[in-house]
Amino acid sequence: MILNLNVLNFQFILFVNIIDMFKPKSDAIKIGQDSFKIPARNGVSFGANSILRFDITRNCGFIDASNSYLECEIELINNNNTAAQNAAQPMLNLEKDIGANALINQMTIRAEGGRVVEELVNYNTYAKIHYNATKTEGALNRRSKLEGCSNTYMPQDNCYYTANRIIPPVAIATVAANVPTNGLLNANQCYKSIRRKVCLPLLGGIFTNPRSFPAMMIPLEVEFMLEDALRAMRICNYGDGQSQIACDNIPADAAGAGGDTARRTLNVTSLTQFNTMGGAAAAGIVPSNNAAALEGEQQLNALNNCWYRVGQTIVVNGGGEVLNAPNYNAGAGGVVCNITSIKVIDETGGGTYQDTPGKLLITVDDDLIGGAAAIGTGVTISLLSPTNQPLGPNVAGVGGHGNFGYTVHNPRLVIQKVVPPPAVVQSISSAIAKGEYNQDIISYTNINNAIPANQSVSTNMISADLSRVKSIFSVPTSQANTDTVANGNSLQGQNLDATRYIYQFNTKLVPDRRVQLAVEQFPVVVQTPAGSTLKPYRLGTFTSGFHRYEVEKALRSANINVKNLHFLTNNPATTDIVANNFTATEAGSWMVARSMGAGVGTSANMVGKSLVLYLDYNAANATPTKLLKNFLIHVRTISVGMDGVSIFY
Numbered sequence: 001m002i003l004n005l006n007v008l009n010f011q012f013i014l015f016v017n018i019i020d021m022f023k024p025k026s027d028a029i030k031i032g033q034d035s036f037k038i039p040a041r042n043g044v045s046f047g048a049n050s051i052l053r054f055d056i057t058r059n060c061g062f063i064d065a066s067n068s069y070l071e072c073e074i075e076l077i078n079n080n081n082t083a084a085q086n087a088a089q090p091m092l093n094l095e096k097d098i099g100a101n102a103l104i105n106q107m108t109i110r111a112e113g114g115r116v117v118e119e120l121v122n123y124n125t126y127a128k129i130h131y132n133a134t135k136t137e138g139a140l141n142r143r144s145k146l147e148g149c150s151n152t153y154m155p156q157d158n159c160y161y162t163a164n165r166i167i168p169p170v171a172i173a174t175v176a177a178n179v180p181t182n183g184l185l186n187a188n189q190c191y192k193s194i195r196r197k198v199c200l201p202l203l204g205g206i207f208t209n210p211r212s213f214p215a216m217m218i219p220l221e222v223e224f225m226l227e228d229a230l231r232a233m234r235i236c237n238y239g240d241g242q243s244q245i246a247c248d249n250i251p252a253d254a255a256g257a258g259g260d261t262a263r264r265t266l267n268v269t270s271l272t273q274f275n276t277m278g279g280a281a282a283a284g285i286v287p288s289n290n291a292a293a294l295e296g297e298q299q300l301n302a303l304n305n306c307w308y309r310v311g312q313t314i315v316v317n318g319g320g321e322v323l324n325a326p327n328y329n330a331g332a333g334g335v336v337c338n339i340t341s342i343k344v345i346d347e348t349g350g351g352t353y354q355d356t357p358g359k360l361l362i363t364v365d366d367d368l369i370g371g372a373a374a375i376g377t378g379v380t381i382s383l384l385s386p387t388n389q390p391l392g393p394n395v396a397g398v399g400g401h402g403n404f405g406y407t408v409h410n411p412r413l414v415i416q417k418v419v420p421p422p423a424v425v426q427s428i429s430s431a432i433a434k435g436e437y438n439q440d441i442i443s444y445t446n447i448n449n450a451i452p453a454n455q456s457v458s459t460n461m462i463s464a465d466l467s468r469v470k471s472i473f474s475v476p477t478s479q480a481n482t483d484t485v486a487n488g489n490s491l492q493g494q495n496l497d498a499t500r501y502i503y504q505f506n507t508k509l510v511p512d513r514r515v516q517l518a519v520e521q522f523p524v525v526v527q528t529p530a531g532s533t534l535k536p537y538r539l540g541t542f543t544s545g546f547h548r549y550e551v552e553k554a555l556r557s558a559n560i561n562v563k564n565l566h567f568l569t570n571n572p573a574t575t576d577i578v579a580n581n582f583t584a585t586e587a588g589s590w591m592v593a594r595s596m597g598a599g600v601g602t603s604a605n606m607v608g609k610s611l612v613l614y615l616d617y618n619a620a621n622a623t624p625t626k627l628l629k630n631f632l633i634h635v636r637t638i639s640v641g642m643d644g645v646s647i648f649y
Contacts, residue, residue, distance in 0.1 A: 034419070035414060036417065037414050040053060041053050041054065041055055045408070045410075046407070046408045047080070050226045050408075051224065052408070054411075055221055056222065058216045062214055064416040065208075065209060066210050068416050069199050071197070071198070072197070072200075072409065073195040073197050073198075073408070074198055074409070075195045075406065075407045076193055077406070077407060079407050080403065081402035086193065089312070089390070091155060091161060092233045092234065094406075095128070095234060097135070097492075098124060098128050099147040099150070100147055100148040101147065102127075102231075103227050104123045104200075104225075105124060106121050107120045107202070108120070110221045111644075112219050117206065117645070118441075118443050121446040122631075125589070126473075127203060129475065129589050133555050136564065147199065148196055155304075156304070160194065161191040162194055163304060164191055165190075166183060183343030185341050190309035190310050195409060204443055208442065209441050217429075217432055229403075229406055230483040230485055233406065247268055247318075248266075249378075250266070250320075250375055252371075252375050264367060265361055266363075266364070267345075267361060268359055303342065306342060306360065308381075311339065314336075315332050315334045315337075316335045317335075317378075319377045320374050320377040321371045322376040322377075325368055326370060327367075336366075337365055337366035339364055340364060343361045345359050388485075432640050433641075435642065435643075437639070438638065438640075441637075442470070444634070445464055446632075447463070448627055449461070449627075450627060451615070453623060454623060456617045460612065461610070463610065465608070466606050466607070467606070467634075467649060470559075470597055470604075470633050470634060471555070471558040471595050471632075471633040472611070472631065473591055474501075474591060474593065474631075477492065477493055477628075479625040492589035493591040494590055495590045498517050498592075499516070501517065501616065502515065503594050504610075504614065505611055506609050548568060550594060550595075551592070554594055557597055557633070592615065606632075
């Protein structure tokens, strides 16, 4: 038997080292920790477009900025409205992927004397990219609890309102001449806006740097500019972004048709608007009655998930006698009225109206048709004006919605403080005295380009004197209907029929060939075998592998730990995908991107050099005006000496 002494010696040393790992180390550096809350110095409540300012003073010492966060309470109402106007508004939400981050348009960090350390413009758009790329089921669960994110825009996922409290169903013998007694009968049974506390980890270089920051040497002012309400907020809806649903024709106001009740009652046509799946049911499946076994995705918590409420202001549009309704208002697009009850039909009646079990009955406080013999046709309900704006005040005697808005209450910057040993403090102080203290941070600079409507070939100059650029993200956003809560794309990138792209760095084309995007277009119709059930398949998943590869490289070069590339799914330019349970607001944040360095950890010098993005669009389609948001992710150095703070890009 031959003993391998080298192996035995190695095993012994390994055993000793393992034992030593668990011994207390008397010479280990002990670091104390503490946290404190810094209130905004300029107020306690803030609305849209306001500025919040916080001071991180010298008394804070060393701070662990990467574990610090912004804490506040958010209420999705406008403090300038009356209570009645806020109660009449639609159910709103914040941009679902980023939650309360949608409220931050810009973050600016200044050193003492006003020197800008970081200026992060279009903060919420960048946050959407970052959050989508790092999204996992666990991350979404945490963000929904802490940051006000949500999976859908349906009421069951909305954390800013209480849930509906419905009265249990009560069956009735006839529905043609009577109204069911179950449902939402008063405002107290419907959803109500509440204050939701959120805790937001902050992006950028200072607040993601794992190194402690010497605030006692570099006191900071942190400033947040809040976003416009209509860009940050979303209306809860079922698909097309307009929150407009179809209703049955209103019958002639004749004997036996319900009299005044019929003139003020709406039957929601679809049986599937308010289910827990957040979309349409399998085609052709209609339960015979409300008590039948559930089939497909039909009839799941209809009233619990209804985004209408008693007392809410709506506009009812249509043809026929709706146009002759007593208070028809052309400017508002129909009859502006208030909801008085929301109910569910329980049994089949003897008439042609109000006789389909499971349908919602919405009763209002105004006549919806004008004549006795004619009917109301093409009837729809909307929560917005024809231009997708809040219903104006005092239209046809109705108080209206006032102005959409939000309120940020009691904002506080929660700072994690570390207390290193005196020797460490002395060492850093000595380095600062010698002008040798530096910190590198990963930050971004935003440069915008405008692409005119119908321009199929765009040349976008991106000029920035930055010496260490790691990546570039180019995010085209549509400017059509940007300032409306019905538009789910105001903060996210859209494909908009882009066909190909390539960057040019000085005289070199990168990558070496154009990246083709045409394969990413949505099919309008999904063909299914005859007699089969159309399922709500997700479409647009056939994105170019080359495109995905380029984006993933750029994200990783920007120190983003990529977990998900689903957000690169192409956005439909129209709403014909709604029938297949896919909406534009669900499609992520499409973009093109490029890693500028030779690999992870490297960068490119852009000082005195040019960068151009050639982005082509399908000339056959009329594309809207676009704002191209270019995020240059780069390294900047904070240098501290006795003469103050210097920033090197």
